[in-house]
Amino acid sequence: MPLLSIITVNYNQPEATLQLLDSISACAPECSYELILVDNGSGPESVEQFKLLNKDIQFIRSEKNLGFAGGNNLGIRQATGKYLFLVNNDTEFTPGLADQLIATLERNPQAGMVSPKIRYYDEKEIIQYAGFTPMNYFTCRNRCIGQWEVDKGQYDNYEGETGFVHGAAMMVSRQALVRAGMMAENYFLYYEEMDWCDRISQAGFKIMLNTRALIFHKESLAVGKKSALKEYFMNRNRILFIRRNAGGLQRTFFWLYFVTFVAMRNTFAYLKNGDTAFIAVFWRAVWWNLTQRRDSTKLGFDLK
Known part of the structure:
Protein backbone atom coordinates (compact mmCIF):
# COMPACT_ATOMS: atom_id res chain seq x y z
CA MET A 1 0.00 0.00 0.00
CA LYS A 218 -0.55 27.18 -16.30
CA GLU A 219 -3.87 28.72 -15.32
CA SER A 220 -7.03 28.19 -17.38
CA LEU A 221 -5.26 26.08 -19.98
CA ALA A 222 -8.24 23.70 -20.15
CA VAL A 223 -11.17 26.08 -20.64
CA GLY A 224 -9.50 29.24 -21.85
CA LYS A 225 -8.95 32.43 -19.91
CA LYS A 226 -12.22 33.82 -21.26
CA SER A 227 -14.99 31.58 -22.54
CA ALA A 228 -18.73 31.00 -22.37
CA LEU A 229 -18.04 27.71 -20.58
CA LYS A 230 -16.08 29.44 -17.83
CA GLU A 231 -18.56 32.30 -17.53
CA TYR A 232 -21.51 29.92 -17.23
CA PHE A 233 -20.08 27.56 -14.63
CA MET A 234 -18.44 30.29 -12.54
CA ASN A 235 -21.81 32.02 -12.09
CA ARG A 236 -23.97 28.90 -11.92
CA ASN A 237 -21.75 27.28 -9.32
CA ARG A 238 -21.28 30.39 -7.23
CA ILE A 239 -25.04 30.32 -6.64
CA LEU A 240 -25.05 26.54 -6.22
CA PHE A 241 -22.30 26.73 -3.59
CA ILE A 242 -24.41 29.10 -1.48
CA ARG A 243 -27.52 26.95 -1.94
CA ARG A 244 -25.59 23.94 -0.65
CA ASN A 245 -23.56 25.49 2.15
CA ALA A 246 -25.15 28.70 3.49
CA GLY A 247 -27.87 29.19 6.10
CA GLY A 248 -31.37 30.45 5.29
CA LEU A 249 -30.73 34.12 6.08
CA GLN A 250 -27.45 34.03 4.19
CA ARG A 251 -29.11 32.48 1.13
CA THR A 252 -31.86 35.11 1.10
CA PHE A 253 -29.41 37.99 1.34
CA PHE A 254 -27.17 36.42 -1.31
CA TRP A 255 -29.98 36.11 -3.85
CA LEU A 256 -30.89 39.79 -3.40
CA TYR A 257 -27.23 40.77 -3.71
CA PHE A 258 -26.63 38.58 -6.76
CA VAL A 259 -29.64 39.48 -8.91
CA THR A 260 -29.23 43.20 -8.24
CA PHE A 261 -25.60 44.20 -7.73
CA VAL A 262 -23.78 41.26 -9.43
CA ALA A 263 -26.18 41.08 -12.39
CA MET A 264 -25.92 44.82 -13.03
CA ARG A 265 -22.14 44.90 -12.62
CA ASN A 266 -21.60 41.91 -14.94
CA THR A 267 -23.97 43.25 -17.60
CA PHE A 268 -22.14 46.58 -17.74
CA ALA A 269 -18.81 44.74 -17.93
CA TYR A 270 -20.03 42.54 -20.80
CA LEU A 271 -21.25 45.59 -22.73
CA LYS A 272 -18.07 47.55 -22.06
CA ASN A 273 -15.82 44.69 -23.19
CA GLY A 274 -17.90 43.73 -26.21
CA ASP A 275 -18.88 40.37 -24.70
CA THR A 276 -22.62 40.79 -25.25
CA ALA A 277 -23.08 37.05 -25.89
CA PHE A 278 -22.13 36.45 -22.25
CA ILE A 279 -25.27 38.24 -21.05
CA ALA A 280 -27.45 35.30 -22.10
CA VAL A 281 -24.89 32.87 -20.66
CA PHE A 282 -25.03 34.68 -17.31
CA TRP A 283 -28.82 34.57 -17.08
CA ARG A 284 -28.84 30.92 -18.14
CA ALA A 285 -26.66 30.24 -15.09
CA VAL A 286 -29.14 32.07 -12.87
CA TRP A 287 -32.11 30.28 -14.45
CA TRP A 288 -30.55 26.87 -13.83
CA ASN A 289 -30.51 27.59 -10.10
CA LEU A 290 -34.09 28.84 -10.14
CA THR A 291 -35.39 25.71 -11.88
CA GLN A 292 -33.11 22.89 -10.69
CA ARG A 293 -32.69 21.19 -7.34
CA ARG A 294 -29.31 21.72 -5.69
CA ASP A 295 -28.46 18.04 -6.30
CA SER A 296 -29.51 18.13 -9.97
CA THR A 297 -27.08 16.50 -12.40
CA LYS A 298 -28.34 18.47 -15.40
CA LEU A 299 -25.56 20.76 -16.61
CA GLY A 300 -27.67 23.29 -18.48
CA PHE A 301 -24.80 23.86 -20.94
CA ASP A 302 -23.97 22.18 -24.22
CA LEU A 303 -20.36 20.98 -23.97
CA LYS A 304 -20.04 20.28 -27.69
Missing part, protein backbone atom coordinates in the same frame (compact mmCIF):
# COMPACT_ATOMS: atom_id res chain seq x y z
CA PRO A 2 1.64 3.29 -1.09
CA LEU A 3 1.72 6.23 1.24
CA LEU A 4 0.70 8.61 -1.55
CA SER A 5 -1.59 8.48 -4.59
CA ILE A 6 -0.98 11.21 -7.18
CA ILE A 7 -4.04 11.77 -9.38
CA THR A 8 -4.33 13.96 -12.46
CA VAL A 9 -7.02 14.33 -15.12
CA ASN A 10 -6.43 14.94 -18.83
CA TYR A 11 -8.91 16.45 -21.26
CA ASN A 12 -7.50 16.92 -24.77
CA GLN A 13 -4.15 18.21 -23.49
CA PRO A 14 -1.71 15.32 -23.91
CA GLU A 15 1.35 17.56 -24.22
CA ALA A 16 0.63 19.42 -20.97
CA THR A 17 -0.12 16.14 -19.22
CA LEU A 18 3.12 14.55 -20.42
CA GLN A 19 5.03 17.60 -19.19
CA LEU A 20 3.44 17.17 -15.78
CA LEU A 21 4.39 13.50 -15.70
CA ASP A 22 7.98 14.41 -16.59
CA SER A 23 8.08 16.92 -13.73
CA ILE A 24 6.72 14.34 -11.29
CA SER A 25 9.45 11.93 -12.38
CA ALA A 26 12.11 14.62 -11.98
CA CYS A 27 10.80 15.69 -8.55
CA ALA A 28 9.55 12.32 -7.33
CA PRO A 29 8.43 12.04 -3.69
CA GLU A 30 10.79 10.25 -1.35
CA CYS A 31 7.90 8.08 -0.09
CA SER A 32 6.28 5.19 -1.90
CA TYR A 33 3.66 6.45 -4.33
CA GLU A 34 1.37 5.47 -7.17
CA LEU A 35 0.49 7.64 -10.17
CA ILE A 36 -3.03 7.60 -11.58
CA LEU A 37 -3.89 9.30 -14.88
CA VAL A 38 -7.55 9.74 -15.81
CA ASP A 39 -8.46 10.60 -19.39
CA ASN A 40 -11.75 12.48 -19.25
CA GLY A 41 -13.35 11.75 -22.61
CA SER A 42 -10.54 13.12 -24.78
CA GLY A 43 -10.17 12.46 -28.48
CA PRO A 44 -8.24 9.43 -29.76
CA GLU A 45 -4.99 11.39 -30.18
CA SER A 46 -4.62 11.71 -26.41
CA VAL A 47 -5.24 8.03 -25.85
CA GLU A 48 -2.66 7.05 -28.47
CA GLN A 49 0.03 9.10 -26.75
CA PHE A 50 -0.81 7.68 -23.33
CA LYS A 51 -0.50 4.11 -24.60
CA LEU A 52 3.25 4.68 -24.70
CA LEU A 53 3.48 5.63 -21.04
CA ASN A 54 5.37 3.71 -18.39
CA LYS A 55 3.38 0.63 -17.39
CA ASP A 56 3.65 1.69 -13.74
CA ILE A 57 1.28 4.58 -14.42
CA GLN A 58 -2.31 3.51 -13.84
CA PHE A 59 -4.39 4.74 -16.77
CA ILE A 60 -8.17 5.15 -16.51
CA ARG A 61 -10.22 6.06 -19.54
CA SER A 62 -13.68 7.64 -19.38
CA GLU A 63 -15.54 7.78 -22.68
CA LYS A 64 -17.42 10.85 -21.41
CA ASN A 65 -16.19 14.16 -20.02
CA LEU A 66 -17.23 13.92 -16.36
CA GLY A 67 -15.97 17.34 -15.35
CA PHE A 68 -13.32 18.21 -12.77
CA ALA A 69 -14.94 16.42 -9.85
CA GLY A 70 -16.13 13.42 -11.84
CA GLY A 71 -12.74 12.81 -13.43
CA ASN A 72 -10.89 13.13 -10.14
CA ASN A 73 -13.43 10.91 -8.39
CA LEU A 74 -12.64 8.16 -10.91
CA GLY A 75 -9.01 8.34 -9.81
CA ILE A 76 -9.94 8.54 -6.13
CA ARG A 77 -11.94 5.32 -6.38
CA GLN A 78 -8.88 3.48 -7.67
CA ALA A 79 -6.36 5.13 -5.32
CA THR A 80 -4.96 3.11 -2.41
CA GLY A 81 -2.70 5.66 -0.70
CA LYS A 82 -3.01 7.03 2.81
CA TYR A 83 -2.86 10.47 1.22
CA LEU A 84 -4.23 11.52 -2.18
CA PHE A 85 -2.64 14.39 -4.10
CA LEU A 86 -4.97 15.79 -6.77
CA VAL A 87 -3.08 17.98 -9.24
CA ASN A 88 -4.20 19.71 -12.41
CA ASN A 89 -2.58 18.39 -15.54
CA ASP A 90 -1.45 21.96 -16.30
CA THR A 91 0.84 22.10 -13.26
CA GLU A 92 4.52 21.26 -12.79
CA PHE A 93 6.15 19.84 -9.67
CA THR A 94 9.10 21.32 -7.80
CA PRO A 95 11.52 19.39 -5.55
CA GLY A 96 10.10 18.38 -2.18
CA LEU A 97 6.55 19.39 -3.08
CA ALA A 98 4.69 16.21 -2.13
CA ASP A 99 6.96 15.41 0.82
CA GLN A 100 6.31 18.82 2.39
CA LEU A 101 2.55 18.38 2.10
CA ILE A 102 2.66 14.86 3.54
CA ALA A 103 4.71 16.20 6.46
CA THR A 104 2.00 18.78 7.18
CA LEU A 105 -0.69 16.11 7.34
CA GLU A 106 1.52 13.84 9.42
CA ARG A 107 2.32 16.60 11.93
CA ASN A 108 -1.31 17.71 12.22
CA PRO A 109 -3.67 14.78 12.83
CA GLN A 110 -6.72 17.07 12.58
CA ALA A 111 -5.67 18.32 9.15
CA GLY A 112 -7.85 16.93 6.37
CA MET A 113 -6.49 18.84 3.38
CA VAL A 114 -3.45 20.90 2.46
CA SER A 115 -2.31 22.93 -0.55
CA PRO A 116 1.10 24.33 -1.49
CA LYS A 117 1.93 27.86 -2.55
CA ILE A 118 1.17 28.26 -6.26
CA ARG A 119 2.99 30.51 -8.72
CA TYR A 120 2.14 31.14 -12.37
CA TYR A 121 4.10 29.02 -14.82
CA ASP A 122 4.45 31.75 -17.46
CA GLU A 123 5.57 34.35 -14.90
CA LYS A 124 7.33 32.22 -12.35
CA GLU A 125 7.92 34.95 -9.76
CA ILE A 126 4.23 35.90 -9.59
CA ILE A 127 2.07 34.28 -6.92
CA GLN A 128 -1.30 32.80 -7.80
CA TYR A 129 -2.20 31.38 -4.37
CA ALA A 130 -0.88 31.67 -0.84
CA GLY A 131 -4.10 30.76 0.92
CA PHE A 132 -7.71 31.92 0.94
CA THR A 133 -9.53 34.13 3.41
CA PRO A 134 -12.75 32.69 4.91
CA MET A 135 -15.90 32.87 2.80
CA ASN A 136 -18.52 35.58 3.27
CA TYR A 137 -21.67 33.48 2.81
CA PHE A 138 -23.87 36.56 2.38
CA THR A 139 -22.05 37.54 -0.83
CA CYS A 140 -20.05 34.39 -1.69
CA ARG A 141 -16.88 36.43 -1.78
CA ASN A 142 -13.47 35.80 -0.32
CA ARG A 143 -9.93 36.72 -1.26
CA CYS A 144 -7.07 34.72 -2.71
CA ILE A 145 -4.08 35.76 -0.61
CA GLY A 146 -0.99 36.88 -2.50
CA GLN A 147 -2.47 36.69 -6.01
CA TRP A 148 -0.57 38.78 -8.59
CA GLU A 149 2.11 39.72 -6.05
CA VAL A 150 5.80 39.27 -6.83
CA ASP A 151 7.07 36.50 -4.57
CA LYS A 152 9.66 38.14 -2.33
CA GLY A 153 9.29 35.54 0.39
CA GLN A 154 6.50 37.43 2.14
CA TYR A 155 4.46 34.25 2.64
CA ASP A 156 7.30 31.77 3.09
CA ASN A 157 7.50 29.23 5.91
CA TYR A 158 3.81 29.37 6.78
CA GLU A 159 2.22 26.12 7.84
CA GLY A 160 -1.24 26.56 9.25
CA GLU A 161 -4.93 26.89 8.56
CA THR A 162 -6.43 28.65 5.56
CA GLY A 163 -9.94 29.28 4.30
CA PHE A 164 -9.78 26.85 1.39
CA VAL A 165 -7.30 24.75 -0.54
CA HIS A 166 -6.70 25.45 -4.23
CA GLY A 167 -8.17 22.98 -6.71
CA ALA A 168 -5.03 23.00 -8.87
CA ALA A 169 -3.07 21.17 -6.17
CA MET A 170 -4.71 19.71 -3.09
CA MET A 171 -3.73 16.79 -0.89
CA VAL A 172 -6.41 15.06 1.17
CA SER A 173 -6.06 12.41 3.85
CA ARG A 174 -7.92 9.15 3.43
CA GLN A 175 -9.40 9.64 6.89
CA ALA A 176 -11.04 12.91 5.80
CA LEU A 177 -12.13 11.35 2.51
CA VAL A 178 -13.85 8.45 4.26
CA ARG A 179 -15.66 10.75 6.66
CA ALA A 180 -16.70 13.49 4.22
CA GLY A 181 -17.00 11.60 0.93
CA MET A 182 -15.81 12.56 -2.54
CA MET A 183 -16.41 15.78 -4.46
CA ALA A 184 -19.92 16.69 -5.59
CA GLU A 185 -19.98 15.96 -9.32
CA ASN A 186 -22.90 18.20 -10.28
CA TYR A 187 -20.66 21.29 -10.13
CA PHE A 188 -18.80 19.91 -13.18
CA LEU A 189 -16.31 22.80 -13.15
CA TYR A 190 -15.43 25.42 -10.47
CA TYR A 191 -16.39 25.66 -6.79
CA GLU A 192 -16.38 21.89 -6.23
CA GLU A 193 -13.15 22.05 -4.21
CA MET A 194 -14.61 24.80 -2.00
CA ASP A 195 -17.72 22.71 -1.43
CA TRP A 196 -15.43 19.78 -0.57
CA CYS A 197 -13.49 21.93 1.90
CA ASP A 198 -16.71 22.93 3.64
CA ARG A 199 -17.83 19.32 4.00
CA ILE A 200 -14.41 18.22 5.24
CA SER A 201 -14.42 21.10 7.75
CA GLN A 202 -17.90 20.12 8.91
CA ALA A 203 -16.58 16.58 9.41
CA GLY A 204 -14.12 17.98 11.97
CA PHE A 205 -10.93 18.48 9.93
CA LYS A 206 -8.72 21.51 9.37
CA ILE A 207 -7.94 22.99 5.96
CA MET A 208 -4.21 23.73 5.77
CA LEU A 209 -1.58 25.54 3.73
CA ASN A 210 2.17 24.88 3.58
CA THR A 211 4.04 27.61 1.69
CA ARG A 212 7.32 25.71 1.93
CA ALA A 213 5.82 23.55 -0.83
CA LEU A 214 5.58 25.11 -4.31
CA ILE A 215 3.91 24.17 -7.59
CA PHE A 216 3.67 26.06 -10.89
CA HIS A 217 0.32 26.43 -12.67
Whole structure:
Protein backbone atom coordinates (compact mmCIF):
# COMPACT_ATOMS: atom_id res chain seq x y z
CA MET A 1 0.00 0.00 0.00
CA PRO A 2 1.64 3.29 -1.09
CA LEU A 3 1.72 6.23 1.24
CA LEU A 4 0.70 8.61 -1.55
CA SER A 5 -1.59 8.48 -4.59
CA ILE A 6 -0.98 11.21 -7.18
CA ILE A 7 -4.04 11.77 -9.38
CA THR A 8 -4.33 13.96 -12.46
CA VAL A 9 -7.02 14.33 -15.12
CA ASN A 10 -6.43 14.94 -18.83
CA TYR A 11 -8.91 16.45 -21.26
CA ASN A 12 -7.50 16.92 -24.77
CA GLN A 13 -4.15 18.21 -23.49
CA PRO A 14 -1.71 15.32 -23.91
CA GLU A 15 1.35 17.56 -24.22
CA ALA A 16 0.63 19.42 -20.97
CA THR A 17 -0.12 16.14 -19.22
CA LEU A 18 3.12 14.55 -20.42
CA GLN A 19 5.03 17.60 -19.19
CA LEU A 20 3.44 17.17 -15.78
CA LEU A 21 4.39 13.50 -15.70
CA ASP A 22 7.98 14.41 -16.59
CA SER A 23 8.08 16.92 -13.73
CA ILE A 24 6.72 14.34 -11.29
CA SER A 25 9.45 11.93 -12.38
CA ALA A 26 12.11 14.62 -11.98
CA CYS A 27 10.80 15.69 -8.55
CA ALA A 28 9.55 12.32 -7.33
CA PRO A 29 8.43 12.04 -3.69
CA GLU A 30 10.79 10.25 -1.35
CA CYS A 31 7.90 8.08 -0.09
CA SER A 32 6.28 5.19 -1.90
CA TYR A 33 3.66 6.45 -4.33
CA GLU A 34 1.37 5.47 -7.17
CA LEU A 35 0.49 7.64 -10.17
CA ILE A 36 -3.03 7.60 -11.58
CA LEU A 37 -3.89 9.30 -14.88
CA VAL A 38 -7.55 9.74 -15.81
CA ASP A 39 -8.46 10.60 -19.39
CA ASN A 40 -11.75 12.48 -19.25
CA GLY A 41 -13.35 11.75 -22.61
CA SER A 42 -10.54 13.12 -24.78
CA GLY A 43 -10.17 12.46 -28.48
CA PRO A 44 -8.24 9.43 -29.76
CA GLU A 45 -4.99 11.39 -30.18
CA SER A 46 -4.62 11.71 -26.41
CA VAL A 47 -5.24 8.03 -25.85
CA GLU A 48 -2.66 7.05 -28.47
CA GLN A 49 0.03 9.10 -26.75
CA PHE A 50 -0.81 7.68 -23.33
CA LYS A 51 -0.50 4.11 -24.60
CA LEU A 52 3.25 4.68 -24.70
CA LEU A 53 3.48 5.63 -21.04
CA ASN A 54 5.37 3.71 -18.39
CA LYS A 55 3.38 0.63 -17.39
CA ASP A 56 3.65 1.69 -13.74
CA ILE A 57 1.28 4.58 -14.42
CA GLN A 58 -2.31 3.51 -13.84
CA PHE A 59 -4.39 4.74 -16.77
CA ILE A 60 -8.17 5.15 -16.51
CA ARG A 61 -10.22 6.06 -19.54
CA SER A 62 -13.68 7.64 -19.38
CA GLU A 63 -15.54 7.78 -22.68
CA LYS A 64 -17.42 10.85 -21.41
CA ASN A 65 -16.19 14.16 -20.02
CA LEU A 66 -17.23 13.92 -16.36
CA GLY A 67 -15.97 17.34 -15.35
CA PHE A 68 -13.32 18.21 -12.77
CA ALA A 69 -14.94 16.42 -9.85
CA GLY A 70 -16.13 13.42 -11.84
CA GLY A 71 -12.74 12.81 -13.43
CA ASN A 72 -10.89 13.13 -10.14
CA ASN A 73 -13.43 10.91 -8.39
CA LEU A 74 -12.64 8.16 -10.91
CA GLY A 75 -9.01 8.34 -9.81
CA ILE A 76 -9.94 8.54 -6.13
CA ARG A 77 -11.94 5.32 -6.38
CA GLN A 78 -8.88 3.48 -7.67
CA ALA A 79 -6.36 5.13 -5.32
CA THR A 80 -4.96 3.11 -2.41
CA GLY A 81 -2.70 5.66 -0.70
CA LYS A 82 -3.01 7.03 2.81
CA TYR A 83 -2.86 10.47 1.22
CA LEU A 84 -4.23 11.52 -2.18
CA PHE A 85 -2.64 14.39 -4.10
CA LEU A 86 -4.97 15.79 -6.77
CA VAL A 87 -3.08 17.98 -9.24
CA ASN A 88 -4.20 19.71 -12.41
CA ASN A 89 -2.58 18.39 -15.54
CA ASP A 90 -1.45 21.96 -16.30
CA THR A 91 0.84 22.10 -13.26
CA GLU A 92 4.52 21.26 -12.79
CA PHE A 93 6.15 19.84 -9.67
CA THR A 94 9.10 21.32 -7.80
CA PRO A 95 11.52 19.39 -5.55
CA GLY A 96 10.10 18.38 -2.18
CA LEU A 97 6.55 19.39 -3.08
CA ALA A 98 4.69 16.21 -2.13
CA ASP A 99 6.96 15.41 0.82
CA GLN A 100 6.31 18.82 2.39
CA LEU A 101 2.55 18.38 2.10
CA ILE A 102 2.66 14.86 3.54
CA ALA A 103 4.71 16.20 6.46
CA THR A 104 2.00 18.78 7.18
CA LEU A 105 -0.69 16.11 7.34
CA GLU A 106 1.52 13.84 9.42
CA ARG A 107 2.32 16.60 11.93
CA ASN A 108 -1.31 17.71 12.22
CA PRO A 109 -3.67 14.78 12.83
CA GLN A 110 -6.72 17.07 12.58
CA ALA A 111 -5.67 18.32 9.15
CA GLY A 112 -7.85 16.93 6.37
CA MET A 113 -6.49 18.84 3.38
CA VAL A 114 -3.45 20.90 2.46
CA SER A 115 -2.31 22.93 -0.55
CA PRO A 116 1.10 24.33 -1.49
CA LYS A 117 1.93 27.86 -2.55
CA ILE A 118 1.17 28.26 -6.26
CA ARG A 119 2.99 30.51 -8.72
CA TYR A 120 2.14 31.14 -12.37
CA TYR A 121 4.10 29.02 -14.82
CA ASP A 122 4.45 31.75 -17.46
CA GLU A 123 5.57 34.35 -14.90
CA LYS A 124 7.33 32.22 -12.35
CA GLU A 125 7.92 34.95 -9.76
CA ILE A 126 4.23 35.90 -9.59
CA ILE A 127 2.07 34.28 -6.92
CA GLN A 128 -1.30 32.80 -7.80
CA TYR A 129 -2.20 31.38 -4.37
CA ALA A 130 -0.88 31.67 -0.84
CA GLY A 131 -4.10 30.76 0.92
CA PHE A 132 -7.71 31.92 0.94
CA THR A 133 -9.53 34.13 3.41
CA PRO A 134 -12.75 32.69 4.91
CA MET A 135 -15.90 32.87 2.80
CA ASN A 136 -18.52 35.58 3.27
CA TYR A 137 -21.67 33.48 2.81
CA PHE A 138 -23.87 36.56 2.38
CA THR A 139 -22.05 37.54 -0.83
CA CYS A 140 -20.05 34.39 -1.69
CA ARG A 141 -16.88 36.43 -1.78
CA ASN A 142 -13.47 35.80 -0.32
CA ARG A 143 -9.93 36.72 -1.26
CA CYS A 144 -7.07 34.72 -2.71
CA ILE A 145 -4.08 35.76 -0.61
CA GLY A 146 -0.99 36.88 -2.50
CA GLN A 147 -2.47 36.69 -6.01
CA TRP A 148 -0.57 38.78 -8.59
CA GLU A 149 2.11 39.72 -6.05
CA VAL A 150 5.80 39.27 -6.83
CA ASP A 151 7.07 36.50 -4.57
CA LYS A 152 9.66 38.14 -2.33
CA GLY A 153 9.29 35.54 0.39
CA GLN A 154 6.50 37.43 2.14
CA TYR A 155 4.46 34.25 2.64
CA ASP A 156 7.30 31.77 3.09
CA ASN A 157 7.50 29.23 5.91
CA TYR A 158 3.81 29.37 6.78
CA GLU A 159 2.22 26.12 7.84
CA GLY A 160 -1.24 26.56 9.25
CA GLU A 161 -4.93 26.89 8.56
CA THR A 162 -6.43 28.65 5.56
CA GLY A 163 -9.94 29.28 4.30
CA PHE A 164 -9.78 26.85 1.39
CA VAL A 165 -7.30 24.75 -0.54
CA HIS A 166 -6.70 25.45 -4.23
CA GLY A 167 -8.17 22.98 -6.71
CA ALA A 168 -5.03 23.00 -8.87
CA ALA A 169 -3.07 21.17 -6.17
CA MET A 170 -4.71 19.71 -3.09
CA MET A 171 -3.73 16.79 -0.89
CA VAL A 172 -6.41 15.06 1.17
CA SER A 173 -6.06 12.41 3.85
CA ARG A 174 -7.92 9.15 3.43
CA GLN A 175 -9.40 9.64 6.89
CA ALA A 176 -11.04 12.91 5.80
CA LEU A 177 -12.13 11.35 2.51
CA VAL A 178 -13.85 8.45 4.26
CA ARG A 179 -15.66 10.75 6.66
CA ALA A 180 -16.70 13.49 4.22
CA GLY A 181 -17.00 11.60 0.93
CA MET A 182 -15.81 12.56 -2.54
CA MET A 183 -16.41 15.78 -4.46
CA ALA A 184 -19.92 16.69 -5.59
CA GLU A 185 -19.98 15.96 -9.32
CA ASN A 186 -22.90 18.20 -10.28
CA TYR A 187 -20.66 21.29 -10.13
CA PHE A 188 -18.80 19.91 -13.18
CA LEU A 189 -16.31 22.80 -13.15
CA TYR A 190 -15.43 25.42 -10.47
CA TYR A 191 -16.39 25.66 -6.79
CA GLU A 192 -16.38 21.89 -6.23
CA GLU A 193 -13.15 22.05 -4.21
CA MET A 194 -14.61 24.80 -2.00
CA ASP A 195 -17.72 22.71 -1.43
CA TRP A 196 -15.43 19.78 -0.57
CA CYS A 197 -13.49 21.93 1.90
CA ASP A 198 -16.71 22.93 3.64
CA ARG A 199 -17.83 19.32 4.00
CA ILE A 200 -14.41 18.22 5.24
CA SER A 201 -14.42 21.10 7.75
CA GLN A 202 -17.90 20.12 8.91
CA ALA A 203 -16.58 16.58 9.41
CA GLY A 204 -14.12 17.98 11.97
CA PHE A 205 -10.93 18.48 9.93
CA LYS A 206 -8.72 21.51 9.37
CA ILE A 207 -7.94 22.99 5.96
CA MET A 208 -4.21 23.73 5.77
CA LEU A 209 -1.58 25.54 3.73
CA ASN A 210 2.17 24.88 3.58
CA THR A 211 4.04 27.61 1.69
CA ARG A 212 7.32 25.71 1.93
CA ALA A 213 5.82 23.55 -0.83
CA LEU A 214 5.58 25.11 -4.31
CA ILE A 215 3.91 24.17 -7.59
CA PHE A 216 3.67 26.06 -10.89
CA HIS A 217 0.32 26.43 -12.67
CA LYS A 218 -0.55 27.18 -16.30
CA GLU A 219 -3.87 28.72 -15.32
CA SER A 220 -7.03 28.19 -17.38
CA LEU A 221 -5.26 26.08 -19.98
CA ALA A 222 -8.24 23.70 -20.15
CA VAL A 223 -11.17 26.08 -20.64
CA GLY A 224 -9.50 29.24 -21.85
CA LYS A 225 -8.95 32.43 -19.91
CA LYS A 226 -12.22 33.82 -21.26
CA SER A 227 -14.99 31.58 -22.54
CA ALA A 228 -18.73 31.00 -22.37
CA LEU A 229 -18.04 27.71 -20.58
CA LYS A 230 -16.08 29.44 -17.83
CA GLU A 231 -18.56 32.30 -17.53
CA TYR A 232 -21.51 29.92 -17.23
CA PHE A 233 -20.08 27.56 -14.63
CA MET A 234 -18.44 30.29 -12.54
CA ASN A 235 -21.81 32.02 -12.09
CA ARG A 236 -23.97 28.90 -11.92
CA ASN A 237 -21.75 27.28 -9.32
CA ARG A 238 -21.28 30.39 -7.23
CA ILE A 239 -25.04 30.32 -6.64
CA LEU A 240 -25.05 26.54 -6.22
CA PHE A 241 -22.30 26.73 -3.59
CA ILE A 242 -24.41 29.10 -1.48
CA ARG A 243 -27.52 26.95 -1.94
CA ARG A 244 -25.59 23.94 -0.65
CA ASN A 245 -23.56 25.49 2.15
CA ALA A 246 -25.15 28.70 3.49
CA GLY A 247 -27.87 29.19 6.10
CA GLY A 248 -31.37 30.45 5.29
CA LEU A 249 -30.73 34.12 6.08
CA GLN A 250 -27.45 34.03 4.19
CA ARG A 251 -29.11 32.48 1.13
CA THR A 252 -31.86 35.11 1.10
CA PHE A 253 -29.41 37.99 1.34
CA PHE A 254 -27.17 36.42 -1.31
CA TRP A 255 -29.98 36.11 -3.85
CA LEU A 256 -30.89 39.79 -3.40
CA TYR A 257 -27.23 40.77 -3.71
CA PHE A 258 -26.63 38.58 -6.76
CA VAL A 259 -29.64 39.48 -8.91
CA THR A 260 -29.23 43.20 -8.24
CA PHE A 261 -25.60 44.20 -7.73
CA VAL A 262 -23.78 41.26 -9.43
CA ALA A 263 -26.18 41.08 -12.39
CA MET A 264 -25.92 44.82 -13.03
CA ARG A 265 -22.14 44.90 -12.62
CA ASN A 266 -21.60 41.91 -14.94
CA THR A 267 -23.97 43.25 -17.60
CA PHE A 268 -22.14 46.58 -17.74
CA ALA A 269 -18.81 44.74 -17.93
CA TYR A 270 -20.03 42.54 -20.80
CA LEU A 271 -21.25 45.59 -22.73
CA LYS A 272 -18.07 47.55 -22.06
CA ASN A 273 -15.82 44.69 -23.19
CA GLY A 274 -17.90 43.73 -26.21
CA ASP A 275 -18.88 40.37 -24.70
CA THR A 276 -22.62 40.79 -25.25
CA ALA A 277 -23.08 37.05 -25.89
CA PHE A 278 -22.13 36.45 -22.25
CA ILE A 279 -25.27 38.24 -21.05
CA ALA A 280 -27.45 35.30 -22.10
CA VAL A 281 -24.89 32.87 -20.66
CA PHE A 282 -25.03 34.68 -17.31
CA TRP A 283 -28.82 34.57 -17.08
CA ARG A 284 -28.84 30.92 -18.14
CA ALA A 285 -26.66 30.24 -15.09
CA VAL A 286 -29.14 32.07 -12.87
CA TRP A 287 -32.11 30.28 -14.45
CA TRP A 288 -30.55 26.87 -13.83
CA ASN A 289 -30.51 27.59 -10.10
CA LEU A 290 -34.09 28.84 -10.14
CA THR A 291 -35.39 25.71 -11.88
CA GLN A 292 -33.11 22.89 -10.69
CA ARG A 293 -32.69 21.19 -7.34
CA ARG A 294 -29.31 21.72 -5.69
CA ASP A 295 -28.46 18.04 -6.30
CA SER A 296 -29.51 18.13 -9.97
CA THR A 297 -27.08 16.50 -12.40
CA LYS A 298 -28.34 18.47 -15.40
CA LEU A 299 -25.56 20.76 -16.61
CA GLY A 300 -27.67 23.29 -18.48
CA PHE A 301 -24.80 23.86 -20.94
CA ASP A 302 -23.97 22.18 -24.22
CA LEU A 303 -20.36 20.98 -23.97
CA LYS A 304 -20.04 20.28 -27.69
